[in-house]
Amino acid sequence: MIELSQLTKRYGSTMAVDHVSLTVQPGEIVGLLGPNGAGKTTLLKMLTGYLPPTEGTARVANLEILDNSLEVRRRIGYLPETNPLYEDLAVYESLEWTARLRGMNPASHPPAIRHVIEVCGLAGVVGKDVAHLSKGYRQRLGLAQAILHDPEILILDEPTSGLDPNQQQEVRQLIQTLKQKKTVLLSTHILPEAQSSCDRVLIIHHGKIVADGTPQALGQQAARGSRLLVELKAPAPAAGQALAQLSGVDRVAVQKAYDSCVVFILESAGGADVREAVFELAVQRRWPILGMTQETISLEEVFRQLTMGMPS
Amino acid sequence: MSFRQKPIFVLAHKELFTLFNSPATYIVCVLFLVTSGWLFVVPLFQFNQSSLDTFLRPLPLLFLFLVPALTMRSFAEEFKAGTFEYLATLPIKDYEIVLGKYFGALGWLAVLLAFTLAYPLALLGVGRPDIGQVTGAYLAIFGLGAFFTAIGVWASALTRNQVVAFIVSFFVCFTLYLIDHIAGFVPSGMAPWVRALGITAHFEALARGVIDSRDLLYWASGSAFFLAACLAVLNSRRWR
Structure with missing residues (x-):
């Protein structure tokens, strides 16, 4: 569960996130929609503990993000917008380092890595260097790193950004397979993606939530117009x-x-x-x-x- | 959690792994070993001197280039590649990231210095070197390396550009190297204080084999100061 109360982030005089309050229920897939610069990434970075909020509070998995930052980070799987990966490592090594850095039990590394390789369709590139992966495989690896420790909450920043339509479809299908077990908050500016993948859509603009509802409800709003x-x-x-x-x-x-x-x-x-x-x-x-x-x-x-x- | 699973150890291991994978590291290290070897071997054969002095004296100057070159990528590369965001959102404390990076770079320096142990071993073959002096000399080298590595890691956290990190680190290390020479130009009451800040007096005392806790404290406190500064820099990045 994710609960935000009046969450605010200011950069000098610029209001990046403006008193946002919302709740994401367990098992829900929520899409954060907005144009570039709307405040989506800043909001997600605050939830992952990367950026501290200027005002307001946020609770992730019933834990206050500032007071329990480490525990929150343990419960979250995060795919940043730029999907940063270590270029000098091979795919398997990347996953192994992630498992070690996450402090996972060494005995659980091989089965967990095998599982994400299968779920994310990385079997064909396990031995390949990250530097030689296509954009689609890089995105899959980023996602594999995010779900390796089987987190209860997934935060995905533009998970299909820069992918071709086929790759976008593959990543959306992957998110759908995760849907049964996890709470997912994803940001996107692709409307069909929000419509097809999300139980609920939030539209954010100038740091404020300007619409909140299921894709069907927003569709009805569209029909009303x-x-x-x-x-x-x-x-x-x-x-x-x-x-x-x-x-x-x-x-x-x-x-x-x-x-x-x-x-x-x-x-x-x-x-x-x-x-x-x-x-x-x-x-x-x-x-x-x-x-x-x-x-x-x-x-x-x-x-x-x-x-x-x-x-x- | 065993020691091998501690984030500091894992990060240090990862840092060491990255340095081992980088061709640039090997170029820097070969240059260092060739230069230091030449400094040791030439007097040994030309003047029949079996002493570590010719290797030790110019070592701070060599370290001015070697250590910043080894540490410049530490944080700068993470910022540039965006992987710092990945690291910072893992369940690892900031101080563990700093120490992991520091010990990784220091580990590589220790491996490099292990190669130079060939010089005192060679002296054992041709003479009777003072073991106390050799021990003091290696303490001095390692202390200096630890201090410069902390400066290098701190400088690397200031920027996403490795060249800038190298220059800042070199400049700070060079200032600490020069400060001893500046002491002659300051009022006499201040001179001992200024001299105590520089590396030269502490390095030379240990290199002579005089193991003084004040010199060891100097390396330790200097390293701790720059590591704390590095931590402050990382924190300030988040609040910008």
Whole structure:
């Protein structure tokens, strides 16, 4: 379980993480979404004990991160954004050093290493030097190092960053296999990744959580924001007034007017489908419909709206 | 937890392993052994002198280059490669990281110095060297090496650039080497204090075979000071 209360990190006058409070339940996979510089990495670095918070508290596995930093680090598996690896070591050596540095029981090293080699698909490159690994294998090795000690909490910073689509899919599948046993907090700026891998998505912007919900809930939020583009041959003021009075229509705006035609944007409240009502109104008033297009706001657009339109 | 499982030992082992894997280390060490060997052998054959003096006297000067070259990658390389974040998020205390790095570099220096034991052994073959003096000399060499290694590890924690780490480390070691010569220019009341800060007096006293606890304390406290400074530098990086 991860609990943050008013967690804040300031770099001089820059607020990197701004009073963030949230709870991640055991067994949950939570995606931290946000544009570059939103504060995702800083937030994760505070949870791993790498950076101290300026204000607020955080508890990981029921332990206060500042008071029990060592124990917290024992319970966490962490894949940093840059996935730093020792280039001069071979894959097996890297895992062996990790096991030793983590203070794991020497008798448990070979089975634990064999297990992560199998889970992460590293069998083909065990003897290879890290310096000669492809980006995909490097990411797998980073993940293998993070899960070697079978941590209850996994913190993954951009786990698929820089990978090609096939490699991204492989890493996502790997995260799915870990899902049953672990609490996972991962950061990403790839929306489909958050949608496919996470039970819950948090959108962070300028260090603040601006949206929090399951991918389905955010999808519904997107559906609620559906828009209808209607092109009518009609007098603009009268048509606008009539359309605004239709049940389910939240807002009407004129996108453009030309000759005796107008293009209206209708925003519907609660995701209501108003196409039929518009059609009936047009027939009743004898306003020829030149075009009608339903636009559904995608999760990407919700993300864009939340992260682009906000003041810093 | 056995000693071999202690993080300091594991890190020192890892550091030693990294140094053993680096070609640059071998180049530096071969240069040192060739130079020190030449300094020892030439007087032995040219002037029939069976003494360690010709090897010992210029040793602080050799160490000014050798030790910073051995320690410059210690933290600087970790910062540059980003692996310090990996290390710092493992369940290891900061002081264990510093000591692990320190003992690793010191271990390599000890291996290197073990090769130079060939010189006193060679003297045993051709004469009767003073065992007390040889013991004192090696204590002096090791003390000096331990002190310079602490300075090198500290300098390496200041930057992600190995060359900068080398220059800072060299500059501090060189200042400590020169300070003895500066003592002549300061007011007479201050001169003993200034001289006590430099390495020369402590090195020469031990190298003569005079084992004085004050000299041993100098190496130990000097090393502890720079290791504590290194720890402070690591802590300050986190609070930036």
